[in-house]
Amino acid sequence: AxxxxxxxxxxxxxxxxxxxxxxxxxxxxxxxxxxxxxxxxxxxxxxxxxxxxxxxxxxxxxxxxxxxxxxxxxxxxxxxPACRSVHREELHKFLESRADKLCKLCQGRFERNPLRILDCKEEACRDASLGAPTTTTCLxxxxxxxxxxxxxxxxxxxxxxxxxxxxxxxxxxxxxxxxxxxxxxxxxxxxxxxxxxxxxxxxxxxxxxxxxxxxxxxxxxxxxxxxxQGVQFPGGHQFDVFIAALGDAAKERAFTILNDLRQAGLAAEMDYMGRSLRAQMKYAGKFDTGYTVIIGDEELNRGVAVLRDMAAGTQEEVALDNLREMILTKKQEEKK
Ligand SMILES: [Zn+2]
Ligand SMILES: [Zn+2]
Missing domain, CATH: 3.30.930.10 (Bira Bifunctional Protein; Domain 2)
Incomplete structure (x- = not known):
């Protein structure tokens, strides 16, 4: 291609x-x-x-x-190619006296492609090629x-x-x-x-x-x-962030936050179905959400939102202006 x-x-x-x-x-x-x-x-x-x-x-x-x-x-x-021909010659010289000890396949390889003898899994070939010149000694x-x-x-x-x-x-x-x-x-x-x-x-x-x-x-x-190894598939959230907004003004602000978080590379979602706060939280839970941002009119007036860590079940108030940085920092810490 x-x-x-x-x-x-x-x-x-x-x-x-x-x-x-x-x-x-x-x-x-x-x-x-x-x-x-x-x-x-x-x-x-x-x-x-x-x-x-x-x-x-x-x-x-x-x-x-x-x-x-x-x-x-x-x-x-x-x-x-230059190193290879040196190595090929050295290898050929080395294996010449041992050729009869090699497996059938490698006896055929001996003239054409002696290099392959080095990665033959047959014990006879491993023994015969012990101490053979390596590619790195011929570079x-x-x-x-x-x-x-x-x-x-x-x-x-x-x-x-x-x-x-x-x-x-x-x-x-x-x-x-x-x-x-x-x-x-x-x-x-x-x-x-x-x-x-x-x-x-x-x-x-x-x-x-x-x-x-x-x-x-x-x-x-x-x-x-x-x-x-019993390794689980890396979990990963379907939504990094869900924004639960209550009231028209909060919803308008939520939309700009949503956009801002997406610009920062986060998988963010918000409610478009007019759900109650409870229903929004339930919805977020269904999608294995990392963090939920909760904004009502009262929070909006004070320029803050509640940031809830869904796995830990803890929450704190964060200034709207710091929200993006806060979530990115928390996600960084999660990885460690
Ligand atoms: Zn070279
Ligand atoms: Zn072999």
């Missing part, structure tokens, strides 16, 4: 995301659905290591907001510098990671950063998302040479992990 719509002609970088069904055409194993849903995000046009860190930070933030725990972030660098100065800076950006925002030198990509358009987010699974760990840089991809599909990095997660995998 990036190539088709010539997005590279727009100011760079280009950031896109997608969410949609994906279909597996290969044989589907038991317990795996043929149709899965994938969410992904990509950034094209910049090879700045800060972009790598930004994409990783976004992914980690997403999982943490869902409430997932005990995640491990694995990162690695697979370098550029050219530029790629080594890129990887170092990705790590220091992650450090700077407190994101913990494990450098996993077995995290490699089989396809040639992948470059530099590779990452995978692992969650504890029954007896092992399983990946709940990952991504990496593919500076060679756009060119390969017929576009101008453009750096890119992407991240994707399978929603079904994430949901299964949430279930295993």
């Amino acid at each position: 990036y190539v088709e719509h010539k997005l590279y002609a727009q100011p760079q970088p280009t950031k896109v995301y997608y969410l949609g069904p994906m279909f597996r055409y290969a044989n589907v194993q038991a317990g795996r659905d043929r149709q899965v849903h994938q969410f992904g995000a990509e950034v094209f046009g910049s090879s700045d290591p800060a972009v790598d860190a930004e994409v990783i930070a976004m992914a980690m933030d997403f999982y943490h907001r869902l409430g997932l725990k005990d995640l491990e972030l694995h990162i690695n660098s697979v370098g550029c 050219c100065p530029e790629c080594a510098g890129h990887f170092r800076r990705v790590k220091s950006y992650l450090d700077s925002v407190g994101i913990k990671y494990i450098v996993n030198d077995r995290l490699v990509r089989g396809l040639d358009y992948y470059t530099n950063t590779a990452f995978e987010i692992m969650a504890p699974d029954i007896g092992a760990q399983s990946s709940i998302g990952g991504g990496g840089r593919y500076n060679g991809l756009i060119e390969q599909v017929g576009g101008p040479s453009t750096p890119g990095i992407g991240y994707a997660l399978g929603l079904e995998r994430v949901l299964a992990t949430m279930e295993r």
Whole structure:
């Protein structure tokens, strides 16, 4: 799509995301659905290591907001085509004497794509490749510098990671950063998302040479992990604020407050059905409202409103002019 719509002609970088069904055409194993849903995000046009860190930070933030725990972030660098050919040669040399110990599949990979042997799950291959040269030991100065800076950006925002030198990509358009987010699974760990840089991809599909990095997660995998960890779906109110107004003057003022709160990004509602105060409160309760603002003519005359925290059942008087700030502050505190 990036190539088709010539997005590279727009100011760079280009950031896109997608969410949609994906279909597996290969044989589907038991317990795996043929149709899965994938969410992904990509950034094209910049090879700045800060972009790598930004994409990783976004992914980690997403999982943490869902409430997932005990995640491990694995990162690695697979370098550029130049680093790769050095690594390929070194790896080939290393595995030559051990080739007969590899699994059938990897014996076939040995000439074509020895890199894939590093992420083979067969124990024989794991043993045979123990101590093999890693991609990071073969990086050219530029790629080594890129990887170092990705790590220091992650450090700077407190994101913990494990450098996993077995995290490699089989396809040639992948470059530099590779990452995978692992969650504890029954007896092992399983990946709940990952991504990496593919500076060679756009060119390969017929576009101008453009750096890119992407991240994707399978929603079904994430949901299964949430279930295993007993994580509840983040609650979230349907209405952040409901304004209960009593009397015509109060209603007019309520309308301007409503508008003001919405401008501030809050999901706010008020009554348009002429309900009594009691009925308005009941209505607000039905929609899992965070705060209710109550204004009658008496409050209006004094320039105040009653702000009720629906969950806590507490309320206080707040000056109308401070209402918006007050609600935003309370919502901020809620998040902590
Ligand atoms: Zn390189
Ligand atoms: Zn193998």
